[in-house]
Amino acid sequence: METFENLVRAEFAPENTYLNTAGTGLLPARTVAAVRDAVASAATGRPLDMFADVQASRASFARIAGVPVTRVAAGASVAVYSGLVAASLPQGAEVLTAEGDFSSLVNPFHVRGDLKVRSVPLERLAESVGSDTALVAVSSVQSVDGRLADLAALRDATRAHGARLLIDASQSAGWLPVPADDADYVVAVAYKWVLCPRGVAFLIAPADFGGLTPLFAGWAAGEHPWRSTYGPVEELARSARRFDESPALLSYTGARHSLALIEELGTDAVRAHDLALADRFREGLRSLGHEPVPAPGSAIVSVPGLGHRQGEVSRAGVEVSDRAGNLRAAFHLYNTAADVDRLLDVLSG
Incomplete structure (x- = not known):
């Protein structure tokens, strides 16, 4: 687990609570550096072998x-x-x-x-x-x-x-x-x-x-x-x-x-991490009186009737999606329990 956390910490430092991987995933630092180097090489007339x-x-x-x-x-x-x-x-x-x-x-x-x-x-x-x-x-x-x-x-x-x-x-x-x-x-x-x-x-x-x-x-x-x-x-x-x-x-x-x-990281480790966060969110939603779409074993949690709050949630620094009237949150390797609790706190307001 320490290796997993250290790898993730070295690659990601989001400035908000990002829970929208089902829309677009965050780019790791190594990926950003590689693209930056390739663009610079192409600009100088010495493109890399892409x-x-x-x-x-x-x-x-x-x-x-x-x-x-x-x-x-x-x-x-x-x-x-x-x-x-x-x-x-x-x-x-x-x-x-x-x-x-x-x-x-x-x-x-x-x-x-x-x-x-x-x-x-x-x-x-x-x-x-x-x-x-x-x-x-x-x-x-x-x-x-x-x-x-x-x-x-x-x-x-x-x-x-x-x-x-x-x-x-x-x-x-x-x-x-x-x-x-x-x-x-x-x-x-x-x-x-x-x-x-x-x-x-x-x-x-x-x-x-x-x-x-x-x-x-x-x-x-x-x-x-x-x-x-x-x-x-x-x-x-x-x-x-x-x-x-x-x-x-x-x-x-x-x-x-x-x-x-x-x-x-390994898919098994990523899955265990993602599902633990998704389950934490489901439990928190029920304590707030909301019932998510039944999707056991999924890293995506969709809440009927809350899609209209997506803009409000975004202004609070938490990125989620509005899909078909549902508020959709997606939990991935760079998310933490604190991210889950932050979203629940915003929704409770």
Whole structure:
């Protein structure tokens, strides 16, 4: 525990009570320094080899997820990779989603216009998988209120009916294990719980690529990128790198250091820390007469009817979110019991 606390103390010194990691994570000091150095080098005409940072980030995320690096593609957004999966489906295929799930995950299936997209309550998702279902797309943790999807039940249901499963781990990677064994595809942005700059996202694809076509493949998706810069790419990467977007290099220069910190701390230790704080907040809310959205085992706590107080809470120096009328607080590695008590104190006023 001392090592955990010392690592965190060395990397973070927020000037407010920051409880909005579900919106955007704080950048570690090592990440800020790396991006600053890269910008300075680029300004002097001696840019660093930031492509090496992309490969280091990919490898780090693969270790966090427990998958071979050959299965990880590096991009910038969930919507691009969700769109790639959407493009792989035949006309008329049924896609099952959870009601109110995050738009970047589900909207690409709607805009195709020729898919049958069916939305059901999160709790009924597994039982709603049927013989006509081609794909289930769901966030492992719901952005709006922190509820956890039953991934084991979804894995069993999709396999029983021959459907594929796409999981968005944007709100869980960093404090929950990445559910690579439960899904056919996993996507995640990295600017939340794994504390990277915006512009970093990952796709975990099956070893056989799961029927995906690299529709946006440019030179970076070539097996030999620097020999793939003119004309058609002669050979696509033999790994999931064929699904790479041309990388936002400065973001990846920071990302390798943020991901390294998550590796050093360990997901299990982060989860234990985060959940202890979330449970402390839930208990405090009940003592104030508020009942949070039921989301056991989640680092995100959402309180119905209090979203309108977000501005007031922010003016008091505590950063939370207003999501669908709920006040949403997210507890992560740089938070403390004092942060929880500060928010409870503001809400009691």
